[in-house]
Amino acid sequence: MHMDFDELIKARQSCRKYDPEKVVAQADITASLEAARLAPSANNAQPFHFTVCTGETAKQVAVGVQTFGLNKFALDAGCFIVVSEGRYGLLGAAGSKIKRQDYRSVDxxxxxxxxxxxxxxxxxxxxxxxxxxxxxxQKLLGLKDRVRLVVVLGYAAEDYPIRPKKRKALDDLTDYR
Ligand SMILES: Cc1cc2nc3c(=O)[nH]c(=O)nc-3n(C[C@H](O)[C@H](O)[C@H](O)COP(=O)(O)O)c2cc1C
Known part of the structure; x- marks a missing residue:
């Protein structure tokens, strides 16, 4: 599917209705992870790890993302990428201490x-x-590091529309000095 960048950022939305019948192809999982691998990170530290969960494991992850009645839609999804935080190397740890910033969540x-x-x-x-x-x-996947995000991958249910974006006005987000 060819999309220019403006079309792409409108098409990317949080899908909360998945088709439970459709399975994500391994090649598509790999292609998505390859893009993540090429993202920039502070000191090029790449402080993340992706645990790809499909099949029975995905079913258990779907249960693990149920909080306060949220994320029920995840029970229909067949693929989750659990993103845990990698440890900082010496350079990353020193840089973050000096700058009093932790860039790992940013990365x-x-x-x-x-x-x-x-x-x-x-x-x-x-x-x-x-x-x-x-x-x-952490227990399910044997992860010792912090889990920061989980990404659901799947196919939108047939009747699921692309919503217009609800965002703050640029003026409310921007200052020029
Ligand atoms: C760090 C982060 C955590 C989020 N957590 C959840 C979540 O637990 N459940 C959910 O349904 N959506 C979650 N979202 C999706 C946001 O609600 C969504 O990105 C935002 O409302 C904008 O809508 P859009 O992604 O459709 O453009 C999360 C998004 C981010 C970036």
């Missing part, structure tokens, strides 16, 4: 942004999830 956000945009170009529907039971996911 994860950028990687997930690339991932979801690439996925959109190949016809996948996505939803970034920040609501999940971190301990349950």
């Amino acid at each position: 994860i956000g950028l990687a997930v942004s690339y991932l979801t945009l690439k996925a959109t170009t190949i016809g996948l529907a996505t939803c970034i999830l920040g609501g999940f039971d971190e301990k349950a996911l």
Whole structure:
């Protein structure tokens, strides 16, 4: 599917109704992860790890992202990418201490942004999830590091529309000095 950048950022939306019958092809998962791999990160540290969950594991992840009645739609999705935080190397740790900044969540956000945009170009529907039971996911997947985000990958249900974006006005977000 060819989309220019403006079309792409309108087409990428949080999908909350998945077709439970359609399975995401491995090649499409790989292509989405490849895009994430090429995202920029502070000191090029790439402090993230992607745990791809399909099949029975996906069913358990879907349960692990149920919080406060949110994310019920995930129960129909067959593929989740659980993004955990990698450890900083020496340079990253020193840089972050000196600057009093922790760039790891920023880097994860950028990687997930690339991932979801690439996925959109190949016809996948996505939803970034920040609501999940971190301990349950760590235990399920044997992860020792912090889990920061979960990305749902799938196909939108047939009647699912592309919504117009609801965003703050640019004036409210911007200043020129
Ligand atoms: C860090 C982060 C966490 C999010 N967590 C959830 C979530 O747990 N459940 C959900 O349905 N949507 C979640 N979203 C999706 C946002 O609600 C969504 O991006 C926002 O409302 C804008 O809508 P759009 O993505 O359709 O353009 C999350 C998005 C981000 C970036």
